[in-house]
Every structure is written in C-alpha cells, then in structure tokens.
Amino acid sequence: METILSTQNNRVKEWEKLKTKKGRKKTGLYLIEGRHLVTEVLQSDAITDYIVSTQEELDAISFDISEDKLVIVSDKVADRLSDTVTAQGIFAVVQIPNKQRQIQDPIPDEKGxxxxxxxxxxxxxxxxxxxxxxxxxxxxxxxxxxxxxxxxxxxxxxxxxxxxxxxxxxxxxxxxxxxxxxxxxxxxxxxxxxxxxxxxxxxxxxxxxxxxxxxxxxxxxxxxxxxxxxxxxxxxxxxxxxxxxxxxxxxxxxxxxx
Amino acid sequence: METILSTQNNRVKEWEKLKTKKGRKKTGLYLIEGRHLVTEVLQSDAITDYIVSTQEELDAISFDISEDKLVIVSDKVADRLSDTVTAQGIFAVVQIPNKQRQIQDPIPDEKGxxxxxxxxxxxxxxxxxxxxxxxxxxxxxxxxxxxxxxxxxxxxxxxxxxxxxxxxxxxxxxxxxxxxxxxxxxxxxxxxxxxxxxxxxxxxxxxxxxxxxxxxxxxxxxxxxxxxxxxxxxxxxxxxxxxxxxxxxxxxxxxxxx
Structure with missing residues (x-):
C-alpha cells in the first residue's frame, strides 16, 4: 500500500490527465469518483488498476481489494483528482475495455x-x-x-x-x-x-x-x-x-x- | 439612462444581494439573467424595475423599455451579478408579486x-x-x-x-x-x-x-x-x-x- 501526499507527485499528475479525452486515449484508462461508483466498478467485469482514497474515506467503507492496488492520498490530492466541488475522497483508475475504445459495428439481428x-x-x-x-x-x-x-x-x-x-x-x-x-x-x-x-x-x-x-x-x-x-x-x-x-x-x- | 462601471457601486451591491433569499425577502425583488428570460419578463405581467445590461448585449437586441429603467454596466459588473460561469450580459430586476411572497391557500374546486x-x-x-x-x-x-x-x-x-x-x-x-x-x-x-x-x-x-x-x-x-x-x-x-x-x-x- 502506497501513500501519496503531494499534488506534485507524478502519478497524481498522470491520473489528473485522465479527466481529458487526450489523457484517456493515451493511457487507455479512466477515472471514476465516489463510493457508489467505486463499489459498482469492483463488482463489475471492468479491470481496476488502482483504488485511490483518503484514509478517512477508506475507513468508512469496506471492500476486498489487494493492498498493492490501494493508494492512500491526502485531501489535497483528492481535491485535485476530483471533478466535483466537494471531493468524495475515493476514486478508481479503471481500464477502458478494448472494444469500447473504437467505433463498433452493429450486431446483425440485435434484439432488445x-x-x-x-x-x-x-x-x-x-x-x-x-x-x-x-x-x-x-x-x-x-x-x-x-x-x-x-x-x-x-x-x-x-x-x-x-x-x-x-x-x-x-x-x-x-x-x-x-x-x-x-x-x-x-x-x-x-x-x-x-x-x-x-x-x-x-x-x-x-x-x-x-x-x-x-x-x-x-x-x-x-x-x-x-x-x-x-x-x-x-x-x-x-x-x-x-x-x-x-x-x-x-x-x-x-x-x-x- | 444611467451607466455603472464599478463593482463597488452601491446599487450593484444591492442587486447582488438578490441572489440570496434574505436579499429578496428584504427588497421584494428578484433578478433574472439572459436574453430569453428578459424578453419573456417584459412580455409578462411582472413589473420590471430595471433592465441592467452591457452596451454590447443591448446593441444585439431590441425591445421597448423606457430609458429611466435602463442601466448600462461594465462586463465586470455583469460578471458580478451573474449566476453562471459565462455572464450573459443582460439582467432584469423584477418585483416579486405580492401573492407569491406568502403561502397561498388552496383555491376551492381548483381545476386543471x-x-x-x-x-x-x-x-x-x-x-x-x-x-x-x-x-x-x-x-x-x-x-x-x-x-x-x-x-x-x-x-x-x-x-x-x-x-x-x-x-x-x-x-x-x-x-x-x-x-x-x-x-x-x-x-x-x-x-x-x-x-x-x-x-x-x-x-x-x-x-x-x-x-x-x-x-x-x-x-x-x-x-x-x-x-x-x-x-x-x-x-x-x-x-x-x-x-x-x-x-x-x-x-x-x-x-x-x-
């Protein structure tokens, strides 16, 4: 388990770039924020590279995640990564599935x-x-x-x-x-x-x-x-x-x- | 027609207070912003005290309003009064109708x-x-x-x-x-x-x-x-x-x- 306190940390800067389309295209990763979405992503098929969380937020919830995927950050770092006025303190860095990276052909006889x-x-x-x-x-x-x-x-x-x-x-x-x-x-x-x-x-x-x-x-x-x-x-x-x-x-x- | 360039002007400060419930309650006035709403309010029964506009915005539209109700302001004043990230440059200071200031009894046999x-x-x-x-x-x-x-x-x-x-x-x-x-x-x-x-x-x-x-x-x-x-x-x-x-x-x- 790693701890990052500075907003000047290179990984923080990289994650911040995931807010832009360019940054997501370059890395094939995206960022989601908040307890509800992070819980949902962990239950889904999506591949999560990291959970980035403040200690306070982490203490408030419980989920199974291996320690090497967990990064504890300061409130300042959370504010930097956040897309909202009040940061929710927990994020997931998730892989964009290959097939969602490109235009997809229609499936013949698509139902529903x-x-x-x-x-x-x-x-x-x-x-x-x-x-x-x-x-x-x-x-x-x-x-x-x-x-x-x-x-x-x-x-x-x-x-x-x-x-x-x-x-x-x-x-x-x-x-x-x-x-x-x-x-x-x-x-x-x-x-x-x-x-x-x-x-x-x-x-x-x-x-x-x-x-x-x-x-x-x-x-x-x-x-x-x-x-x-x-x-x-x-x-x-x-x-x-x-x-x-x-x-x-x-x-x-x-x-x-x- | 009056012109106000400074955000420190007392009337600007008063209008800015109309963004708060307290300010509206004290004066019985409210503020609306943008070309569409200002046009609609002028066509409605509502009583408009002032149209506050940048010269640029005023030149772009035309409507009947007596000169003594018109106040030209600087972009800085417009930004101060605005509730949006990009100020639309035109506002109306409108009287809150008496009956909308208080809890209203239901009307017997209300239809619709x-x-x-x-x-x-x-x-x-x-x-x-x-x-x-x-x-x-x-x-x-x-x-x-x-x-x-x-x-x-x-x-x-x-x-x-x-x-x-x-x-x-x-x-x-x-x-x-x-x-x-x-x-x-x-x-x-x-x-x-x-x-x-x-x-x-x-x-x-x-x-x-x-x-x-x-x-x-x-x-x-x-x-x-x-x-x-x-x-x-x-x-x-x-x-x-x-x-x-x-x-x-x-x-x-x-x-x-x-």
Whole structure:
C-alpha cells in the first residue's frame, strides 16, 4: 500500500490527465469518483488498476481489494483528482475495455430496446438518459458522432452506476440504423415537429431503437430521413420544448413494453 | 439612462444581494439573467424595475423599455451579478408579486392538472419539472415545504421562461391535498415502492394533482398517507431509481389527457 501526499507527485499528475479525452486515449484508462461508483466498478467485469482514497474515506467503507492496488492520498490530492466541488475522497483508475475504445459495428439481428444518442453534448443529460434506459430495461445505448465521451468524468458520474448494467458502445448511427431496419426492427427518430408522428400512436414493443438528438438542434437532418418513423411529443402549453432527458424518459417508458 | 462601471457601486451591491433569499425577502425583488428570460419578463405581467445590461448585449437586441429603467454596466459588473460561469450580459430586476411572497391557500374546486413539489432541492430538477408541466399544459405548480425558492436565480434560469406561462404558488401541501380531495379531485403521490400502484393503471384525466418528493428521501411519510393513491413507475433494469425530473415527465405525460 502506497501513500501519496503531494499534488506534485507524478502519478497524481498522470491520473489528473485522465479527466481529458487526450489523457484517456493515451493511457487507455479512466477515472471514476465516489463510493457508489467505486463499489459498482469492483463488482463489475471492468479491470481496476488502482483504488485511490483518503484514509478517512477508506475507513468508512469496506471492500476486498489487494493492498498493492490501494493508494492512500491526502485531501489535497483528492481535491485535485476530483471533478466535483466537494471531493468524495475515493476514486478508481479503471481500464477502458478494448472494444469500447473504437467505433463498433452493429450486431446483425440485435434484439432488445436500444437508445441512440446523436450529438448529445451535456454530460448530465447523457448520464440521465443512460440511467433511464437502464431503468426501462433497455439492452444498450449507442454513442453516435458528436456525443460527449462515455469516459468523461461528468458523464460517468451522471450515469450513477448504470454504465455497469447496460451495454454502452460507440457507433456510426447511420450504420446502426440501416442494420436494424434490415433486421426489420423499427428505428424511431425524434423531432420537434407537429407534422411528425405522435408517439402515443406507436404500440409498445420490445425490439426497437429510439434516437435522441442534440439539445439545441435536434437530430442530424440526414439521419432523420433514414428512420422507420419520426416521433413527436405534443407540446400543449407554451414551453418551447422539453429537456432532452425528460423527452427521452417519456418516450422510453411509452415505447417499451414494460 | 444611467451607466455603472464599478463593482463597488452601491446599487450593484444591492442587486447582488438578490441572489440570496434574505436579499429578496428584504427588497421584494428578484433578478433574472439572459436574453430569453428578459424578453419573456417584459412580455409578462411582472413589473420590471430595471433592465441592467452591457452596451454590447443591448446593441444585439431590441425591445421597448423606457430609458429611466435602463442601466448600462461594465462586463465586470455583469460578471458580478451573474449566476453562471459565462455572464450573459443582460439582467432584469423584477418585483416579486405580492401573492407569491406568502403561502397561498388552496383555491376551492381548483381545476386543471397540478404538480406539487415536496422538498425538492435541486434547482435544475425544479426548473425542468416546471418546464415539463408547462409543456404538458398543467395549470400550475405548488412549491411545498423544503422546496428551493421559486426566485432563486438557478431555479429561475432552469425554468426557461415557463415561470411566465403557468401559475407558481407557495403552498402547504397537506392543505392543498385535503382541498383537492374534498373537491373530489384525485391527488397522486409517488413512491419508490413496488407495492404502490402502477402508474399505467391510472386513466388519463384533466383534473388531478401529482406530488413529487425529495431526490434522496422521496415524499414526506405523512403526506403519503393523505393521497388518493400512491404511484410507482416499474423499474425493470438494475438502476436504483429514476431522476426525479424524468420520473415527473413520465408521469405527467402519462396521467394528463393530451
């Protein structure tokens, strides 16, 4: 068991770089923070290189981890590694699985319900949608072009453990859409357009994909032309739109046969 | 038209205090920020005392406002008044309507759909729920005990203009619940309890109230005993819960006859 007290320590500097996409790409590692996520990662298939923790936080919890993977740090180091205003004092340095490092081909005849994220930028929205997809028993979420990085610390935090429950893949949404349609699985786009199909007219099902688009601009116009149908949530009041994570929640629970 | 360049100016210091509940209570004023909200407030019934803006921001937009209500400020003053990392450069100092300063009695035979917020603490969640209630054509939202202040700048920002579209009142939720039930209008509580009633079994309606509870602890146990029924959203995956604003969205669009 090692102890690091200085924020100038080289390993601390390396771990801090995992907050950036460049740092994660270079090392193939990512950082998660907080008791809940660290507990979940240790129960998952993910390979954890180190648990980095303050002594105080370590004393408060108990888990099986070999001593050579444990690094005790000062509060200052924890603050440096933290992505939040109040550091939670415990972190895991985790290996990004090989298959999550690259764009993944669609799987022929993919079953279950899938959420496709097209250019979604807010980490909180992404995390909330993954969490909702988990709660609605979706099979997985495909992170399309322009969508914030799965391993961004803010995205990881917002997913609240659901990243260890359902499949998260990087994908080309055009290809995934084509593949689903070839397998006769419907792919529903979404648009803020009263001319689109009212989502309430779609029968509940188990196998389908739902595409959510960018917070400000919606789905890419090209992708909109490739779907089975594009859905609309009727807005009856004076609000201009729904938050994308709320809209996704309404649609997932309406479309999915639960 | 007045110009203020120094953050040490007394009026700037006074406006800055409007970010706190104490400051708002003392003056009966609140502060909103950004082009969208300022435009909405000027079109609403609210009484705006001042528009405070940088020259740059003022040049970029146009609206009717008498010169004696306009105060031009420096970027530094705008940064000081701002609640965001990047100040939007335009603010309105607005009077809190008398009736929104105090707990409001329930209105007998209140019609329409209402959202009751029981001890909801995150400004983003509150704002998103108000915005969703607006989109679902709800009549209003009652801010119950423990719920963050309506005039908190973060709450105002997250509501994105919906605060000017639907009624927002402070209320004692026990009294509002009793009043609705006496008028034979159902009041639905919510709980994370599979023994509660599946929300999908409730027929769509126009007149009802839906209560959402605290992010971590749910609704107050006492209030749960007073409702017509308590609803549950079945969680089929491994997520422990839904985000409260997502759950509210699923329920509002499912219960409301739209």
């Amino acid at each position: 319900s899938w959420l496709f994220l097209d250019n979604i930028q807010d980490p909180g929205n992404i995390g909330t949608m993954v969490r909702t997809a988990d709660a609605a028993d979706f099979a997985g979420v495909v992170f399309g072009k322009g969508t914030a990085d799965v391993f961004n610390p803010k995205v990881q935090r917002a997913m609240q453990g659901s990243q260890f429950h359902i499949r998260l893949v990087l994908g080309n949404l055009d290809e995934w859409t084509q593949s689903f349609k070839q397998a006769k699985i419907p792919v529903y786009g979404t648009e803020l357009n009263p001319q689109a199909k009212n989502y309430q007219t779609i029968e509940k099902a188990d196998d389908f994909a739902l595409i959510m688009g960018n917070e400000g601009n919606g789905m890419s116009p090209e992708l909109l032309t490739q779907t089975t149908a594009n859905l609309y949530i009727p807005i009856k009041g004076k609000a201009e739109s729904l938050n994308v994570a709320v809209a996704a929640g309404v649609l997932m629970f309406s479309l999915k046969d639960i | 759909s209402w959202l009751f917020l029981d001890n909801i603490q995150d400004p983003g969640n509150i704002g998103t729920m108000v915005r969703t209630a607006d989109a679902a054509d709800f009549a209003g939202v009652v801010f119950g005990k423990g719920t963050a202040d309506v005039f908190n700048p973060k709450v105002q920002r997250a509501m994105q203009g919906s605060q000017f579209h639907i009624r927002l009142v402070l209320g004692n939720l026990d009294e509002w619940t009793q009043s609705f039930k006496q008028a034979k209008i159902p009041v639905y509580g919510t709980e994370l309890n599979p023994q509660a009633k599946n929300y999908q079994t409730i027929e769509k309606a126009d007149d009802f109230a839906l209560i959402m509870g605290n992010e971590g602890n749910g609704m107050s146990p006492e209030l749960l005993t007073q409702t017509t029924a308590n609803l549950y959203i079945p969680i089929k995956g491994k997520a422990e819960s839904l985000n409260v604003a997502v759950a509210a969205g699923v329920l509002m669009f499912s219960l409301k006859d739209i």
